Amino acid sequence: MESWVKLSIWIGIFGFFKEFRPEDPYIIQYLTGPKMNFTDEQVNQIIFPVSTYTSMIELVFVFLITDWLRYKPVVVVCALSGVIVQIMLIWCRGVTAMQVMEVFYGTMSSTEVAYYTYIYAKVDPQYFQQVTSYMRASVLTGRFLSSVVSQIFLFWKIMTIDELNDLTLVGMICAFFWALGLPSVPRSLYFHREVLPAPNNGSIGVPSESTSNGVHRNGAIPSTTPKTEPPSRSCCSSSSYVLGFLWDDFKFAFTNMYVIKWSVWVAVGTCGYTQFMGYVQLLWQNVDKNMTQYNGAVEAVYTLISASAAFLFGRIALNWKVHGDCLLGVLTLVGGILVTFSAFATSMIFCYGVYIVFGTLYHIQMTVAYSEIAKNIKPDSYALVFGVNSLVSLICQTILIYTVASDQMFKLPIQSQFVVYGGSFIVVGAIYLVKSIFTYLNVYTSRRIIASKDNSS
Structure with a gap:
């Protein structure tokens, strides 16, 4: 077996353990249940936003620290943060304790960049596409299996929702010890080239x-x-090299309007998707608390369908320079309409359907977007470009949360928040759809001109 395949399997197993979180589909029921006894408003406005604020602040520094420490230590911190999150969920009580827990959850989220860039520093760029698919597959497998396990254990009364946290803790402990055994990285993309x-x-x-x-x-x-890179080089000299490489890669990527177009959607789309997925259980609580016992099954179906759809779209050979705007416009518009309708839904079956379809549409668009961005940037700048996109997404998410949910601003109820999320997607989808019309008109005009020249000759 080739070394890059072994490394992919090794880091993929970590990704599997990290995403084995059976309690996630029922986290709102746990927090608002008799054991924790928080209100929906406390979860929505006081507890959950902390992780987003933390991730945004930390992500500014995490990328460079990750590169400087050569990935593995930050991967270990990611897993350790997950362990602390679960310990606090199981044994700590009170709003302040849960806010501290969300700080560690934000740390776990921001340090995930080490998981996704570790492998790029260990393998040749020609294998980037393959190892990326393996890492994505391991993450989706972990999510799928944890959702199936949670649904089966609850349905057959093997475990309660509270006890699912214990199972999640086991998964995070496994991820931590597996991370300790990851091979060290002798070089990195910027500091140790x-x-x-x-x-x-x-x-x-x-x-x-x-x-x-x-x-x-x-x-x-x-x-x-x-x-x-020789360790004897002075700190200032090394820093100047790093800043030079960073600026060159950043400028190369973000002076390309094609990369900017896809990156804007990645940032905005990820912001909306994360908000929807993170707060949708609160919406379901207002529709029918009794039906939310099937969250695990729905999560499993969603993971399976979205992974299959993303895989299929990854193999479709289309000229996305021509059809990309149409794809983003139509799918984003459809997703926005569905999210808006879900805010007024009275049927959990409809809400579950929206969850599956919306998530699948997002993963289809992300598959194409990541591929198109990767084709048009320098091979060693993947982590930088996608890190910038993640940071912009978190900034948008922070502004959105502060505006719609905080006490200082509008403090909207959860249904109204989803109207805002859906409306935002509708606006973004309409913009890309209008742009696609101009793209098709330009292509049609160019073909007419070429055809007329051929006929005249």
């Missing part, structure tokens, strides 16, 4: 930057015996 061997004239080697065609950005041919 590979350097070329010193040339014959005895000059000091320089950090290498591989491109997709195997030639370094400095024009040299890659060495067969790469080395990590």
Whole structure:
């Protein structure tokens, strides 16, 4: 078995354990149940927003710290934060304790960047697409299995909702110990880059930057015996190199209007998706508390369908430069309409259906968006670009939460919040749909001009 496959399996198993969280489909029932006894308003306006604020603040620093520490320590912190979250959910009580718990949950979320970039520093860029698919598959497998387990255990009364937290704690402990055994990373994308061997004239080697065609950005041919950056280099010199590489990669990506178009949707779409998924159980509580016992089964179905749809769309060969705006416009518009309708729903079957369809539409769009962005940026800048998109998404999410849910602003009830979420998607979808009309008109006009030139010749 090739080394990159072994590494993919190793980090994939960590991803599986990290996402094995049987309590997640029932977290609102647990927090508002007799054991914790919080109100929906406390969960919505006081407890949940803390993790978003924490993630936004930490993500600014986590990317560079992750690269500087060479990934593994931050992966361990991610798993350890998950363990602390579960311990506090099981044994701690009170609003303040849950807010502290949400701080650690935000840390777990922000440090996930180490999980997704660890493998990029360990394997050759030619395998990035394969290892990314393996990592995504391991995450979805963990979510699917945990949802099935939670539903079966509750249906057959093997466990209660409270006891599902114990099972989740076991999964997080397994993730922590597995993370401790991850292979160390000798280099990283920015702080500990590979350097070329010193040339014959005895000059000091320089950090290498591989491109997709195997030639370094400095024009040299890659060495067969790469080395990590010399530790003797001064801190200031090293920092200037890092900032230079970061700025070059950032400028290359975000001066490309095609990358910007997809990145804007990734940031806005992820913001709306995260809000919907994070708060939808509160909406369901207002529709029918008795029906929410099937949350686990619905989560399992959603995971399976969305993974299958994303896999199929990943293999569809279309010119997304032409059809991408239409895809984003139509699917975002449909998703927004469904979310808006769910705010007024009185049927849990309809709400469950919206949950599955909306999540599937999001994953389809994300599959295409990530692929199109990756094709148009430098291979070593994946983590930077997607990290920037995540940061922008969290900023949007923070503004949204502060506006619609906080005591300082509108403090909307959960149904009204979902009208805002749905309306936002409708506006974004309409913008991309209008843009797609102009794109098709430009393509049609260009073809007419080419055809007329061919006929005249």
